[in-house]
Amino acid sequence: MKQKYLPLTATILIFVLSYALCVMQFPNMLSTRVIGNLLTDNAFLGIAAVGMTFVILSGGIDLSVGAVIAFTGVFLAVVLEQGGLHPLVAFALALAITTAFGALMGAIIHYLEMPAFIVTLAGMFLARGMAFVLSIDSIPIKHPFYATLKGFYYKLPGGGRITLIGGLMLLVFGVGILIAHRTRFGTNVYALGGGAATAKLMGVPVARTTIGIYALSGLLAGLAGIVFSLYTSAGYSLAAVGVELDAITAVVIGGTLLTGGSGFVAGTLVGILIQGLIQTYITFDGTLSSWWTKILIGLLLFAFILLQKGIIRLSRVERQHA
Amino acid sequence: MHSTSDNILSAVRIEKGFPGTKALDKVDFQLRRGEVHALLGENGAGKSTLIKCLTGAYRRDGGSILLDGTEIDPRDTFDAQRLGIGTVYQEVNLLPNLTVAENLFLGRQPRRFGMIDAREMNRMARELLAEYELDLDVTRDLAGYSVAIQQVVAIARAVDLSGKVLILDEPTASLDAHEVAMLFRIVRRLKARGLGIIFITHFLEQVYEISDRTTVLRNGQLVGTRETTDLDRRDLITMMIGRELADEIHTNHPSAGDGQLRYRFRNYGRRGHIDPFDLDVRAGEVVGIAGLLGSGRTETAEVLFGANRADSGTAEIDGRAVDLSSPRAAIRQKFGFCPEDRKTAGIVGDLSVRENIVLALQARRGWTRPISRTEQNRLADHYIRALDIRTADREKPIKLLSGGNQQKAILARWLATEPEFLILDEPTRGIDVGAHAEIVRLIESLREKGLSLIVISSEIEELVAYSTRVVVLRDRAHVAELDGERITAHNIVEAIAAANEGGAS
Amino acid sequence: MTATVKTYFGRLLPQLIALAVIVVAISMVFPGFLNLQIQNGRLYGSLIDILNRGAPVVLLAIGMTVVIATKGIDLSVGAVMAICGAVAAALITSGHSLAETLLATLAVGILCGVWNGILVAILDIQPIIATLVLMVAGRGIAQLITEGAILTFNHPGLIFIGSGSFAGLPMPIVIWLVFGVLIALLVRQTALGMLIEAIGINRQASTLAGVLTPVLLIAAYVLSGLCAAFAGIIAAADIRGADANNAGLWLELDAILAVVVGGTSLLGGRFSIAASVLGAIIIQAINTGILLSGFPPEFNLIIKAAIIVFILVLQSPRFRTAFTFVRLPRAAGKPTEREAK
Amino acid sequence: AELVVGFSQIGSESGWRAAETTLTKQQAEQRGVDLKFADAQQKQENQIKAIRSFIAQGVNAILLAPVVATGWDEVLQEAKDAEIPVILLDRTVDASDDLYLTAVTSDLVHEGNVAGKWLVDTVAGKDCNVVELQGTTGSSPAIDRKKGFEEALAGHDNLKIVRSQTGDFTRTKGKEVMESFLKAENGGKNICALYAHNDDMAVGAIQAIKEAGLKPGTDILVVSIDAVPDIFQAMAAGEANATVELTPNMAGPAFDALDAYLKDGKEPPKWIQTESKLYTQADDPMKVYEEKKGLGY
Ligand SMILES: Nc1ncnc2c1ncn2[C@@H]1O[C@H](COP(=O)(O)OP(=O)(O)OP(=O)(O)O)[C@@H](O)[C@H]1O
Numbered sequence A: 001m002k003q004k005y006l007p008l009t010a011t012i013l014i015f016v017l018s019y020a021l022c023v024m025q026f027p028n029m030l031s032t033r034v035i036g037n038l039l040t041d042n043a044f045l046g047i048a049a050v051g052m053t054f055v056i057l058s059g060g061i062d063l064s065v066g067a068v069i070a071f072t073g074v075f076l077a078v079v080l081e082q083g084g085l086h087p088l089v090a091f092a093l094a095l096a097i098t099t100a101f102g103a104l105m106g107a108i109i110h111y112l113e114m115p116a117f118i119v120t121l122a123g124m125f126l127a128r129g130m131a132f133v134l135s136i137d138s139i140p141i142k143h144p145f146y147a148t149l150k151g152f153y154y155k156l157p158g159g160g161r162i163t164l165i166g167g168l169m170l171l172v173f174g175v176g177i178l179i180a181h182r183t184r185f186g187t188n189v190y191a192l193g194g195g196a197a198t199a200k201l202m203g204v205p206v207a208r209t210t211i212g213i214y215a216l217s218g219l220l221a222g223l224a225g226i227v228f229s230l231y232t233s234a235g236y237s238l239a240a241v242g243v244e245l246d247a248i249t250a251v252v253i254g255g256t257l258l259t260g261g262s263g264f265v266a267g268t269l270v271g272i273l274i275q276g277l278i279q280t281y282i283t284f285d286g287t288l289s290s291w292w293t294k295i296l297i298g299l300l301l302f303a304f305i306l307l308q309k310g311i312i313r314l315s316r317v318e319r320q321h322a
Numbered sequence B: 001m002h003s004t005s006d007n008i009l010s011a012v013r014i015e016k017g018f019p020g021t022k023a024l025d026k027v028d029f030q031l032r033r034g035e036v037h038a039l040l041g042e043n044g045a046g047k048s049t050l051i052k053c054l055t056g057a058y059r060r061d062g063g064s065i066l067l068d069g070t071e072i073d074p075r076d077t078f079d080a081q082r083l084g085i086g087t088v089y090q091e092v093n094l095l096p097n098l099t100v101a102e103n104l105f106l107g108r109q110p111r112r113f114g115m116i117d118a119r120e121m122n123r124m125a126r127e128l129l130a131e132y133e134l135d136l137d138v139t140r141d142l143a144g145y146s147v148a149i150q151q152v153v154a155i156a157r158a159v160d161l162s163g164k165v166l167i168l169d170e171p172t173a174s175l176d177a178h179e180v181a182m183l184f185r186i187v188r189r190l191k192a193r194g195l196g197i198i199f200i201t202h203f204l205e206q207v208y209e210i211s212d213r214t215t216v217l218r219n220g221q222l223v224g225t226r227e228t229t230d231l232d233r234r235d236l237i238t239m240m241i242g243r244e245l246a247d248e249i250h251t252n253h254p255s256a257g258d259g260q261l262r263y264r265f266r267n268y269g270r271r272g273h274i275d276p277f278d279l280d281v282r283a284g285e286v287v288g289i290a291g292l293l294g295s296g297r298t299e300t301a302e303v304l305f306g307a308n309r310a311d312s313g314t315a316e317i318d319g320r321a322v323d324l325s326s327p328r329a330a331i332r333q334k335f336g337f338c339p340e341d342r343k344t345a346g347i348v349g350d351l352s353v354r355e356n357i358v359l360a361l362q363a364r365r366g367w368t369r370p371i372s373r374t375e376q377n378r379l380a381d382h383y384i385r386a387l388d389i390r391t392a393d394r395e396k397p398i399k400l401l402s403g404g405n406q407q408k409a410i411l412a413r414w415l416a417t418e419p420e421f422l423i424l425d426e427p428t429r430g431i432d433v434g435a436h437a438e439i440v441r442l443i444e445s446l447r448e449k450g451l452s453l454i455v456i457s458s459e460i461e462e463l464v465a466y467s468t469r470v471v472v473l474r475d476r477a478h479v480a481e482l483d484g485e486r487i488t489a490h491n492i493v494e495a496i497a498a499a500n501e502g503g504a505s
Numbered sequence C: 001m002t003a004t005v006k007t008y009f010g011r012l013l014p015q016l017i018a019l020a021v022i023v024v025a026i027s028m029v030f031p032g033f034l035n036l037q038i039q040n041g042r043l044y045g046s047l048i049d050i051l052n053r054g055a056p057v058v059l060l061a062i063g064m065t066v067v068i069a070t071k072g073i074d075l076s077v078g079a080v081m082a083i084c085g086a087v088a089a090a091l092i093t094s095g096h097s098l099a100e101t102l103l104a105t106l107a108v109g110i111l112c113g114v115w116n117g118i119l120v121a122i123l124d125i126q127p128i129i130a131t132l133v134l135m136v137a138g139r140g141i142a143q144l145i146t147e148g149a150i151l152t153f154n155h156p157g158l159i160f161i162g163s164g165s166f167a168g169l170p171m172p173i174v175i176w177l178v179f180g181v182l183i184a185l186l187v188r189q190t191a192l193g194m195l196i197e198a199i200g201i202n203r204q205a206s207t208l209a210g211v212l213t214p215v216l217l218i219a220a221y222v223l224s225g226l227c228a229a230f231a232g233i234i235a236a237a238d239i240r241g242a243d244a245n246n247a248g249l250w251l252e253l254d255a256i257l258a259v260v261v262g263g264t265s266l267l268g269g270r271f272s273i274a275a276s277v278l279g280a281i282i283i284q285a286i287n288t289g290i291l292l293s294g295f296p297p298e299f300n301l302i303i304k305a306a307i308i309v310f311i312l313v314l315q316s317p318r319f320r321t322a323f324t325f326v327r328l329p330r331a332a333g334k335p336t337e338r339e340a341k
Numbered sequence D: 001a002e003l004v005v006g007f008s009q010i011g012s013e014s015g016w017r018a019a020e021t022t023l024t025k026q027q028a029e030q031r032g033v034d035l036k037f038a039d040a041q042q043k044q045e046n047q048i049k050a051i052r053s054f055i056a057q058g059v060n061a062i063l064l065a066p067v068v069a070t071g072w073d074e075v076l077q078e079a080k081d082a083e084i085p086v087i088l089l090d091r092t093v094d095a096s097d098d099l100y101l102t103a104v105t106s107d108l109v110h111e112g113n114v115a116g117k118w119l120v121d122t123v124a125g126k127d128c129n130v131v132e133l134q135g136t137t138g139s140s141p142a143i144d145r146k147k148g149f150e151e152a153l154a155g156h157d158n159l160k161i162v163r164s165q166t167g168d169f170t171r172t173k174g175k176e177v178m179e180s181f182l183k184a185e186n187g188g189k190n191i192c193a194l195y196a197h198n199d200d201m202a203v204g205a206i207q208a209i210k211e212a213g214l215k216p217g218t219d220i221l222v223v224s225i226d227a228v229p230d231i232f233q234a235m236a237a238g239e240a241n242a243t244v245e246l247t248p249n250m251a252g253p254a255f256d257a258l259d260a261y262l263k264d265g266k267e268p269p270k271w272i273q274t275e276s277k278l279y280t281q282a283d284d285p286m287k288v289y290e291e292k293k294g295l296g297y
């Protein structure tokens, strides 16, 4: 097996192992319900994390995704409940806005040579601020089309469901993997992450790619916002606080290097599932206080990273001695 | 004379300034169809800058560029590639995290139904590399291959991109004779096809071997363009450095050191890097290390310096066992090490020349005993003068210096620590003739002062010139040692070859 | 000497200009802004409020600057603030002396820094993730200490740190001034500053040059932990209670922002503590200005985002090149660009 | 068999919340209920996840303290399909009321109203400029307590809200924002009363008032909501004037209703409203403080 698949393999291995451990303690965790929930409940996070994966692969970061999700939710609620548009039209509008927003951040990052961290931090303030301005109240969405969409799901034996949004997340991951590995844009993203100056000398269209990356992240954050609004049937300006950190964590747990240039979209999916597993485990346990919950999440995160490092190092040593 | 229509590329009065430097001052340059044109000059003369202006990597401040008689204005390298100008920039400029095939076809991958056809791309990549007698796993990341292979890949890519013009900026710096010969075969073939080829190098033999005409730059100004055959070596050097070079490298190698034995390495090595070896070094001795690319020369240096901790064997200095498990430990024993890869392991790019020079000394003294600013200035000025480092001033960030001058600054860093055991990995790579001679002289004077030196070099002539002993490596193992009268270029080549025939290790 | 002073202020010029612009802008919207008076033996006025309220972020920014200079980042500072505030409150309410409390609290901050440092320097975990661990778990630890409540205390000595004054200046200002000057002197009068910059720019080359990289890396995170401890003590002393749930919440972002507004690159390397301090004050000035402006709170974030973007655009290399080299509009190419690896 | 009840709590953002958690656990223990506790770290999505896991685990009932009113239909429907009764704590939701058994809450608007009425009565027609410390922008307590307070003030033109800014429900921000209010309103001389959406902000603001050289409680009246222990200390010292209680014991009535429902199938009313009791300095604040001190605030 190739060296570069190591982190990914390690992550998958860790996930399977820990799932097995969880099931040994709580047999109920094997139910299709839990598996279906793992997909549905993390759908919006997963979709946003696909965008984040591209951004991080290129050596950047996008702190605005949580705020963009909240903005999209509030925007949809406002135009659906007050504007009377059809949801599909509203979805298209929302995606157009968030994509343009991402593209704008990308353009600022590239043309003004400003660090992504700060540009997207300002973007985060701006997007959440816009959500507040649209409405500080949480607005329920009562459009019948939402109910229709929610009615689509595939029932698994044992009561679990693959919902529309869970399926959408898997689809987005699929498309993300294709874009990353089978398009010139994808290779350019890796190229930027490998070294922007070199990539430029090699003729990578740096401006177009950078803008494209953040536009893609904006688009997917918008899509995540739509999914979130389907998930909760509401728009709320305080929703999805800190989702960017969850997404970054998923990306990194999935074996992508924050310095860029190395990693896999598929790894992010496993990262998402690992995070979901931690959550589920804690709820199943149900004895932890608020503070122990936080401490345990932190420690498990640490344990996963350490395990990953350990596995990678071990197999490197073995290879050298082989 | 040739009419202008013969010129495939011409640059007129190109100007380029950096804060504090006029890198190009109204430089004219003509490249004909079907010629190999050597572009020469000292380190920092402006060769790379000229190339970058021609290919749009830098925006020029003035002047115009004509390709096939029509004015062009490449905004970026992508533009230049589309116009049929393929370039290998100085230092390997490929992406280590992409596969070999991706590097070769970045931006022009074959597609089917809008998706990259990876199988086809890999096939094309293998086919392309076959011309260079390279049989690589093209689906592996480039980082897994040696600098030399990366260089060949970069060349292959540029050649494949060059419909009209091929530009090679010091492509041979990290290649050995075999690979250089191969490169030249390809260059001749392209030349026959009518391409114009610009070739930058510091190896004068190569200039005479391959080039038709030669253009010399000095301090950002055009000195002149000549037919190479009309130009004798001495004149060429004078054109480059503006004065006569006192004496070029002399060939009578020094007598074996009779200083006392100071450094004793026994069974020293590291699994997976370099096989255990024995090595003795005397005071006042230069041990040259020879070998093919990838033979483990750099690994030997890294193990000696503790950059890679040895996992077997012992090290003694003056009969006393010492710990060399980390660079700090080695530095404590007055070791110094100029690494081969100066960009990633040598320079600290954003720091000034001054800070780069005092860095190792300061690190050894510890942070609580800062070197005073006056002292830093004195040290920096001293070495800038002593090694003739071309820089606008000592506060210039080192990354803005030309490659050769960066190399000298790293040397200065170690000299400032007054080492007793100095390891130089390819110290003359990318260094101009003048500086080359200076470094060779420096090595000799250091030896005369009683230092012990280990010098790795791919230039066998050079090794012969200053080594008191030569160790030959192959397949990550020390396989032969030459000393005294036996150190000749012929013998070294023989030793490498003999070892080569020696079969599997 | 004057040349050094000149380059020093030259470095700080963009921040000073930004600060001046903001101050002028606020005082136009709110005329009483520049008023200063002596009240109860201490200076009193909006300007003092900015310096005083800015204290936690200023302190965090000092540590963050050094961490960022090593090419790292410390997301845990907010949580460490909460831990240290909780520890201080718990110790003082259980009857320990002020000196014991302070020493123990600072020690806890240092310990947190050591933890982060080991993760980054020894275990070689990416800084963002390494410190994320403590960011998440740390708040839990703080809540564990206070059991989720606000741990109120009445110890006059500890309260003095938050709201007392010295020579007419509120204590928090005195603390950050003294601490900031000490740290700035420490890094610039010794070789620490240069060595840290070297590590941030090229860790491999620095290690090869004999720089004690792991130790310095750990030291950077320790400093950051120490700063967070000071900030935590001040924040708790200010409200006479340790609020583990909210103390320092999201302040890590403000601190990072302050460092960037101060002109230190997130890619590591060259840093200026004074500039980061100014950056923190700029951010606090924006916050205070928003509060004084009387706009509805829904607009807070948008105003903040707009001002920050404005300041950063002013400081962006592109804009500055265009500004200083009007004659050579596109001259500089991109020489300043550093390889991502 | 032992009753297993899942409790999805918002998080631990304030002392009041911690007290609610403590009391819920105490109540569960007293009744021999096995309480599965899930802290959502302020995130609705985590609460939804928690409820789904509760359903997957097959608990007997679910207590939910919703972080926001909207977005619960689907998951509550799932609970209903699984025949698990859900009881809402301290906030109701925007969903059809057959999706949950009952809601044990206070009336947030009413709380603001009580505070406002107290102020109207106390100033008794005198002119009074009020400054308001809002809760976290967008949170329902902030919106509703503002609304209720404004309703109480409506028609009393002598009372005017001159400044209103968010203090994020925290002491630190309460103090900082109050400082700027004081600066903005002529050193505080223009301010006659402070209304804070929670006690924590009030406690911070009181310190700011004192540091500005004014007497909280006298120069500036202070009224706030929640009735956490520390505000009673302030009231005892004459620095705060009134607070409206939001009881953290939502679980008691919830368990009562649940027991009745599970044992006798008795449907409880859809809304069990807790009392919004007004405390003033006349109510022996120190005594209340002592009572409340041990409740985990
Ligand atoms: N990006 C830059 N910013 C500032 N100065 C630069 C920059 N690039 C090059 N220079 C300066 O321009 C001059 C010419 O450099 P250039 O790299 O063209 O030299 P060169 O002839 O290629 O030398 P070498 O043989 O060492 O590669 C040098 O003085 C160098 O310091």
Ligand SMILES: Nc1ncnc2c1ncn2[C@@H]1O[C@H](COP(=O)(O)OP(=O)(O)OP(=O)(O)O)[C@@H](O)[C@H]1O
Pocket: B143, B144, B145, B146, B147, B148, B291, B292, B293, B294, B295, B296, B297, B298, B299, B300, B340, B458
């Ligand atoms: N980063 C790397 N990853 C994998 N293999 C490497 C790496 N660097 C070097 N090697 C391999 O290690 C072997 C020894 O390399 P080393 O650099 O010591 O050779 P060398 O004799 O110094 O040659 P060179 O002249 O290229 O420096 C080579 O086969 C090389 O391909």
Ligand SMILES: [Mg+2]
Pocket: B047, B048, B049, B090, B169, B402, B403
């Ligand atoms: Mg060059």
Ligand SMILES: [Mg+2]
Pocket: B297, B298, B299, B340, B425
């Ligand atoms: Mg080598």
